[in-house]
Each structure stands twice: as structure tokens, then as C-alpha cells.
Amino acid sequence: MHTQVSLSDIGRLITGEFENPAAVLGPHAVDWRGQTAMAVRSFLPDARAAWVIDRASGVRRPMRQLHPAGFFEAICDGPIDGTVISGEDGRVGNAHSRYRIQMANDSGDMIDIQDPYAVPSILTDYDRYLMGEGRHHDIYHRLGAQIRTVDDTPGVNFAVWAPNARSVQVVGDFNGWDGRKHVARQLPNIGVWELFVPGAKTGQKYKFRLLDHNGQWVDKTDPMGFAAELPPLTASIITDLTTHHWSDGEWMEQRQLQNPMHSPMNVYEVHLGSWKKGPGRTHGWLDYRDLAKRLTDYCHRMNFTHVELLPITEHPFSGSWGYQTVGYFAPTSRHGSPQDFMYFVDYLHQHGIGVIIDWVPAHFPKDQHGLARFDGTALYEHADPRQGEHPDWGTMIFNFGRNEVRNFLVANALFWLDKYHIDGLRVDAVASMLYLDYSREDGGWIPNQYGGRENLEAIDFLREFNTVVHEKFPGVVTAAEESTAWPGVSRPTYDGGLGFTYKWNMGWMNDSLEYFHKEPIHRKHHQNDLTFSLIYAFTENFMLPLSHDEVVHGKGSLISQMPGDMWQKFANLRLLYSYMWTHPGKKLLFMGGELGQWNEWNEDDGPDWLLLDFDTHRGIQQCVSDLNRIVNENPALHELDFSHEGFEWIDCMNAEDSVLVYMRKGMEGAAPIVVCCNFTPVVRRSYPVGVPEAGFWKEIFNSDSEAYGGSNMGNYPGRNTRGEGHHGRPESILVDLPPLGVTIFRLE
Structure with missing residues (x-):
């Protein structure tokens, strides 16, 4: 015919x-x-x-x-x-x-x-221009599976970036997984394949079937899919993200007005899959709605201001804890739907708890259905393994110099802040992004254009990410897990910094744990392990982390790392927490640490809640709760965390007795706080401590309290000044320093 x-x-x-x-x-x-x-x-x-x-x-x-x-x-x-x-x-x-x-x-x-x-394309000429420039910050409204009605016909618009594919089909429940029925069209010049599928609807599963650059057919998960099947299944799921009705307007309004630099931040780091288990559920995983109520109640009891979630983006291998992400735009289906996760965030906000998530732009796994060799070429990653593969983790490294890849990542960060009202992003493995020779032998890396080891493209990406996030979402925080001496990580980009709100203080963490590992009799030779952090404490906006990384891979739990007999182990752990909570910087503690858990963490077991049957472990928990409350209630312990004006040594030279005494100060009108630390089990009676003003100094905390399992050696209810100067101050008080303990005084 x-x-x-x-x-x-x-x-x-x-x-x-x-x-x-x-x-x-x-x-x-x-x-x-x-x-x-x-x-x-x-x-x-x-x-x-x-x-x-x-x-x-x-x-x-x-x-x-x-x-x-x-x-x-x-x-x-x-x-x-x-x-x-x-x-x-x-x-x-x-x-x-x-x-x-x-x-x-x-x-x-x-x-x-x-x-x-x-059906005309959903992408306008302006969309195409922004994509080419790498500046389409809400590209998640165009690519992926977008619910759309054309001429009164409901359906879904599918679009995917795959410039080197020979053909792209949309396969799913709507066409019996027969890709011949829905072969996408290629939009000119931008490498995007697109097709409107009438009748496709929410809840249906789908994938993109690519005839890749090498002539092989391969099924790929949607890089911008909003939901995914429960692993090990890998299909994306059509999802409408507009159905949840948010009720956190008051929180969101206050977040914009509040300065996070001067506010208390006590962060509870949580792995949702193991924090609490539920009988009769898949792997014991609780759903987001159940977790919201339980976690809110617990944070209120413990006085945490924020939770930080190990990555909740979809990941195929549970043992990666979420750090090997495949679905960057999909909350893991292990705990429910996207709407369930929206409920989770909404509920915590309504009850005054902020939500931070771990975000992983440094690398991604090699799973065939994911981003790796997406269209048969090195699309999201570098082609050269010296730049495109991580030698330690067996993962791929993003090509930060490619406009479309940078666009994908920046838009992904904004997506979580926009669609899920997330309050902060903790960026994982920043050090691995900054250095081209990170964990590589000589000859195993490629220098930058100037012959240096700095990854200039990653640096530009991080600056763009932080600039755009803070511009579009005032009050949102970003935190860098960065373990080197890179300057200006938490300084503004206009001053040459990377633009993060906070930097994790890995130096403080390593030095402090190294010190606490030592028997008290040897600590007098290592006083500088504790005092050194104050030399650089205000060069960055530091967060003090005792994170999941310190209780895995054979390191043991925090309490098992403490020296001494059973009593001393608990006393040392309370001492560590008390020193940490009174040190300048925002605080982060991984779940289980507040229980004095003996076993190191693994993703199958989680915290050992049965330990709370014992007074000693309940004491540790109460100690952490009270430390959080004291930081929240006392401006001197949080307002000037990042300024030398908020800290003053009173006595840092008594290495022989392993004693440290320091003062924390807030803004005008805030009552000063004096902290006395005794890092030995020897009681120091009538220890003179210089103070700035005469009056009654109330003991507001004592880590040796019997309520925490201590010996109850202290100074209740407090001490009056004695009319004598000491430590270069006009006044002083005589303090009984408890064994392996911290006492905190506030001028009343």
C-alpha cells in the first residue's frame, strides 16, 4: 500500500x-x-x-x-x-x-x-537553555515521571537525559513492559529523550529501557524517580508529590528568622532501619509514620533539637547504610512511601524537632540499574578510572565538571529542601571530593590544569551548591564531613570559602578519643590533646561529632573504648560527654551512645534498649538528656560557639592533676558559665577556681551525681565567692572536683 x-x-x-x-x-x-x-x-x-x-x-x-x-x-x-x-x-x-x-x-x-x-514537549526553550548551562535548579519538575493532563487526557510525561543512547523506551505496568509501544523521542541538542504516555498513573512501576551506545539493551531506574520498589526490586514508581498537606508553616517561618549560628543544636544521628525494630515487619523496619511519633517522643525526652538521618535515599544494599545511593530523588521504600516521609518531617517540625539528612554527592555505586555507564558511556562519572572510580569504596565518582551532572546534583539538594522541607544537608566525604589524590598512590591520579592536587571542578560545585542552597532556603544549614586542614570550609564563598554553615571537627574528635583511651595515670603527659583544639576552634564553624563512624569497623562502642574498671568506664564516658557538651561547637551523637551501649553498631541490630534495665545505663541516658537541656537553656553554652568571645581559659596549665577549668560566655546579659573538669579518679577538694564576678555560683550540673550512677561528690547547691582573686580573676570559689567528673557553675 x-x-x-x-x-x-x-x-x-x-x-x-x-x-x-x-x-x-x-x-x-x-x-x-x-x-x-x-x-x-x-x-x-x-x-x-x-x-x-x-x-x-x-x-x-x-x-x-x-x-x-x-x-x-x-x-x-x-x-x-x-x-x-x-x-x-x-x-x-x-x-x-x-x-x-x-x-x-x-x-x-x-x-x-x-x-x-x-503532544508537545514539556520542556520549553528556556528549560533547554538552562539545562545546557547547568543552571536548571528545579529540573526535577521536567525530567523523570511528571504527572500531566493533555486535552483532558491524564497521563505521565517521561523524560531522561541519555545523550549517547541509540534508542530509549519507556516500559512499565501501563504497557505490559513492552517497550515497542512507547519509544521516546529525542529532543534536539540536549540529549533528552521524552514521551507522554496517556493513561499511565500514580502507583505504576516503570523503567527506561535503553539501547545503549554499545548496542546493548539495558533497563535503568529513573535517575529522577520520586519513588522505587523495595529492594532487591529496582523499578521506579510513578508518584504525585503534591498530595501531602503540610502543617509545619510555623516551623518553616521561624526557621527563616532564626540564626542557626547562635541557636542551640544538639543533633541525634539516627539510622532509621535499626533505631527501633517492629515485630512482624520486613526486616523489622518501622514505617515513617510510626518512626515519626516514636522519634519525636524520644527527642523530647532527651532534649535533642535535631535528628540527622543516615542517607534515606534509595539504595540497593542495606549494608551500605544508604551511602551507596541509586535513587537520589527517592526516599527509601523500606519505611514507606514519599508521602509517609513527608509526614515524618512534618510531624517532627510540628513538635519542634529539625530534620537533617546525609547527602552523598561524592560517589555512587556500580549497580547495573543505576547511574553507572548510564547510556553505555561514562555519563555521570569520569571515563578515566583515575578520576572516575573510588579505590577504597568500589564506587564511581561524579564528573563535577560536566554541566548536566552538576545540575543534577545541585537540583537534587534543592529537591529535598523544596519537596520535603528538610532543614539541613550533611555532605558526606567532602575530603574525597577536594583532593584528586585522595587515597591514591603516586601515578594513580591526574593533576589539575595547574599541576596541583586540588579538584577545581569539585570545589566550584561545592561553592555553587552552598550559594544556591543558602540563597533559596534561608535558615537551612549545610555541614561538611571534612577531615583535612582545607581552609575556609565554613566561610562564605565571597571570602573564598566553600560556603558550608558548619564543618565537622574531626581533629577534636580524634584527639579527644585518643586522650580518653589512655589510663588516667598517663593523661598528665597528654594535656595538649585536649587544649590543642582551642587553638583553631574559631577558624571554622565547627560541629563536634561522635558519629556512627566511631563505633563501627572494629573500633568498638564508645564505652568499650574507655579505660579502667566498670565504674571508671561509665565515669569516663560521662566525663567525655560533659567535656564535649561544654566545648565550643554544635553537638552530634550517634544513637546508642546515649545508652552506654557495649556492642559496636551494626545495621541489623541497632541500639540495645534492654540495657536501660540497669541503673548505670539509665544514668548515662539521663546525663545526656540533662546536658542537652543545659545547653538549650543557657545562652553562654550556644550563642557564641564560633567566636573567641564565647570562651576563656581559666586554668589549662595544671597537667600534673589533669584538670581543666574554662568559662563559656554568651551575648550581653547572658549569665557566664564556669566548667571544671577532672580527668583522673582522684578527688580534688577545695580546688580554687578564679571567677570574673562576686556572688553565688550555682552548681547546675555534676557528672558524678548519683542520678547518673556517680559517687555524688560535688558542690550542691553551689559556692559563694570568698573575696580572694585567683587565676588572674578578681574573685574565686573553692570547688570539690569529683573523680573523673565535670561540674558546671552558673553565676546566679
């Missing part, structure tokens, strides 16, 4: 290998009997007959079946009302609003279809 489509093109359409099906399918202007007419073509493998229906007049034109596999064509020699014979590549403009296709299947059912190839 006469047609202007070649047999070879029809053959490639039938096999799903046509790289640009829109060049054949859909409405096209053709020369028909000396006049310009419109050809409507469709591939309908389930149809035995088909018609083109004029929406305005209702006229039905039969389509000829040009191939028994289901290729149909109708030549509309009379105009369809309102059509414009124009457009790119001989396509017909405005035809999408003027006709529908009706098909009869083998069962005789009549089915109306919106022709997906007659």
Missing part, C-alpha cells in the same frame, strides 16, 4: 530500535495527490483495527495497517479542524488538540488513545 515511510524505518519501529520515532509516528505533513495533507501514524501492536477521530467534528477516518505487527497510518486529505501544516521536520503544529486515535483490540474492545507523538 502506498506510504512515504520506508520499510526499513517500519522495521526499526517494530523492533523498538528507531532512534527518533517521532520522525515517523504522530502527525506529519505529506504530499498527497499534489496537495499538502496530514498523515497520522501509530504503532499499535495490540490493535486489529484503528481510526483517527476528529475531536471537533467527530469524523472517523480508518487507519490502514501497513505491517501486521501493528503499524497503522491514515492520510487525512481533508483538513482536521484547526490543524496547522507547519512545525519542525514537516510535523503538524497544534494537531495534539484536534484528534484522537481509537483502536479495536483482539477482544473487540474499543479503546480511545491520546497520540503521545502529537
